[in-house]
Amino acid sequence: MSDGNSGYVTGGEYNRDSNYIPDRITADGSGGWPVEAGRYRLVVARACPWANRAVIVRRLLGLEKVISMGMCGPTHDERSWTFDLDPGGRDPVLGYERLQEAFLARFPDYDRGITVPTIVDVPTGQVVTNDFAQMTLDLSIEWTAFHRDGAPDLYPEALREEMDDVMQRVYTEVNNGVYRCGFAGDQAAYDTAYARLFTALDWLTERLSTRRFLMGGSITEADVRLFTTLVRFDAVYHGHFKCNRQKLSEMPVLWAYARDLFQTPGFGDTIDFPQIKEHYYVVHADINPTQVIPQGPDTANWLTPHGREELGGAPFGDGTPPGPPSADETVPADSGPGGLGHR
Incomplete structure (x- = not known):
């Protein structure tokens, strides 16, 4: 989601800019963007946790052949995410060097952050939306005509009220909570952010000690959001x-839960650890001025047994796991667990 700002720490408490393009792609097309196979391109970066959500949901629902995916590199400058992983540094479908071009094609004076994930209308090359939270819910509720056989119900109607509350707390206290710690501009702001984060992680530990997933025995979007x-x-x-109160690997319940998800098709096979580390340690130069990327930690422990099956349930409920990713969307073998190389 990072927008390319050269400075992330601005003093005091960190407040995320949450003003996204609110357009939605819907089955009835009432907002001007109808669900249509082959029309839209999802632009992501493997490094970004917010984009990672969309990558996972698209895969779990089997929408790969319906919504194409463009991949930005792990770093960006002040202007935009760039397609530096593609031959010639251009997205092969959109022809763009920078994601910024899609925003400017629709809004010539656009002056906000250029964020991932973004959905682009391929015929016009214009951005449709970068509203990451609504985007993944719409993949579940608006794109049902194109879901694969056996696709999970990631946003079950009977659970939505409770689930919305859980996801909101996960967002404010954990997803954004880690950033509130990292971008705190003074000691008091950091201390408050740190306490809030670990209070929430303790709450999640208690919740997950008796249920396999956040909403019960099967995976929902709530789990996708926490996992990333x-x-x-x-x-x-x-x-x-x-x-740094503890590493995840020192929090037994959350560590086992995270490994359970990681080892589930559609989750761990979207994770590129070298890109993740390169993004944070290089882009956040005001936090890490040397831009040195650490070698550790060893990620092979993500593949160790988790034992969460004892809690019952099934990751996909009555459904089935997704098949393997296509060759062009497969994370390189040396970038997954145990892979310590850098790009």
């Missing part, structure tokens, strides 16, 4: 963002 922060915790947030 937990999977980055030891590699980035513990040290870089000073979230």
Whole structure:
């Protein structure tokens, strides 16, 4: 989601700019953007936890052949995320070098952050939305005509009221809470942020000690949203963002829960640890002026047994896991657990 600002620490408490393009792609097309196979391109970066949500949900629901995916590199400058992983540094579908071009194609005077995930209308090359929270919910509730057979119900209607409350707390206290620690501009702001984060992690520990997933026996979008922060915790947030009361691997319940998800198709196979580390340690130069990327931690422990099956349930309920990712969307073998190389 990072927008390319050169300075992230501005003094006092960190407040996220949450003014996104609110357009939605809907089954009835009432907002001008109808659900349509092949029309839209999801632009993401593997490094970004907010984009990682969309990558996972798209995969779990089997929308890969319906919504194409463009991949930005792990770092960006003040202007924009860039397509430096693609031949010639251009997205092969949009023809853009920078995601910024899609925003300017629709809003010539756009002056806000250029964030991922973003959905782009391929025929016009214009941004549709970068509202990351609504985007993934709409993949579940508006794109049902294109879901794969056996796709999970990630936003069950009967659970939505409670689930919305859980997801809101996860967002404010954990997803954004780690950033509140990392970008705190003074000691008092950091101390408050640190206390809030670990209070929430203790609450999650208690909740997950008796149920396999956040809402019960099967995976929902709530788990996707928590996972993308937990999977980055030891590699980035513990040290870089000073979230260091404990490592995730020292919190037994959350560590086992995170490994359970990591080892589930559609979760761990979207994770590129070297890109994650390169993004945070290089882009946040005001926190890490040397831009040195740490070698550790060893990530092979993500593949160790988790034992969460004892709590019952099934990750996909009555459904089935997604198949393996396509060759062009597969994370390189040396970038997953145990892979310590840098790009």
